[in-house]
Amino acid sequence: MDAALFDKRRYPVVSAPEGYGEWAETYEATVAAGLDTPLLESLTTVPWRAIARAADLACGTGRTGRWLAHRGVRAIDGVDRAPAMLSRAAAKGVYRSLAVADVAATPLPSAAYDLCIMALADEHLAALEPVYREAARLLAPRGRFALIGYHPFFLMNGLPTHFHRATGEPIAIKSYVHLFSAHFAAGQAGGLALDEFRECVIDENWLATKPKWRAYLNWPVSFALVWRRGA
Numbered sequence: 001m002d003a004a005l006f007d008k009r010r011y012p013v014v015s016a017p018e019g020y021g022e023w024a025e026t027y028e029a030t031v032a033a034g035l036d037t038p039l040l041e042s043l044t045t046v047p048w049r050a051i052a053r054a055a056d057l058a059c060g061t062g063r064t065g066r067w068l069a070h071r072g073v074r075a076i077d078g079v080d081r082a083p084a085m086l087s088r089a090a091a092k093g094v095y096r097s098l099a100v101a102d103v104a105a106t107p108l109p110s111a112a113y114d115l116c117i118m119a120l121a122d123e124h125l126a127a128l129e130p131v132y133r134e135a136a137r138l139l140a141p142r143g144r145f146a147l148i149g150y151h152p153f154f155l156m157n158g159l160p161t162h163f164h165r166a167t168g169e170p171i172a173i174k175s176y177v178h179l180f181s182a183h184f185a186a187g188q189a190g191g192l193a194l195d196e197f198r199e200c201v202i203d204e205n206w207l208a209t210k211p212k213w214r215a216y217l218n219w220p221v222s223f224a225l226v227w228r229r230g231a
């Protein structure tokens with residue numbers, strides 16, 4: 001479903017490549033780290049220390065790659081459609097390779113990764129099946145696909161993914177609502193089994209980093225799904 005159906009803000013909307021091309025400069029200073037970091041740290045079914053090779057889909061500026069590197073993952077390949085985001089990822093020095101590519105059609109090798117991870121990007125995909133199929137192709141047997149997403153309830157509550165231009169003008173980035181049943185169907189169609197499902201709800205700790213979000217206290221703001229490829 002197009003997130004525009006629920007949009008209450010009515011900001012001008014741009015495509016993901018255009019939006020992230022522009023947001024890249026201020027992205028790390030403004031993205032809410034509470035969306036993904038607490039969820040990553042809560043996951044119990046990803047054996048981080050045992051992961052030798054990871055593919056970071058929609059790696060952006062490399063926040064997830066840096067998090068993985070701190071957990072000892074040495075070989076991380078990243079892809080993203082926005083070159084301006086990728087150049088910031090390159091500057092972090094934690095990726096083995098980086099490529100401009102769509103998450104659904106990467107140049108990465110098949111059956112080569114212990115972990116595929118995609119953080120905060122599924123809402124920009126019109127359909128989920130292609131990225132689940134691609135993650136399944138990339139994973140080695142028993143490899144995991146960890147998907148962290150902006151919560152569909154939040155998009156349905158009318159708050160689109162957005163950033164502010166240097167002028168202060170708010171700009172929304174084209175987004176889609178994917179219900180959890182759609183994730184489940186896409187994962188199953190890709191031959192993956194669901195191992196873990198978590199949701200992050202805005203609480204007082206969360207608000208300490210983003211006080212302006214107080215109106216959303218108790219709303220689920222993000223989620224994590226961990227999938228496993230069979231043997």
Ligand SMILES: C[S@@+](CC[C@H](N)C(=O)[O-])C[C@H]1O[C@@H](n2cnc3c(N)ncnc32)[C@H](O)[C@@H]1O
Pocket residue numbers: 016017020031036057058059060061062063064079080081082085101102103104118119120121124125
């Ligand atoms: C909110 S950022 C998340 C970046 C990073 N994963 C993080 O957690 O900070 C979303 C990223 O998804 C990328 N993106 C959106 N659609 C994409 C697609 N179809 N293929 C590849 N990258 C895409 C954008 O360019 C952007 O860098």
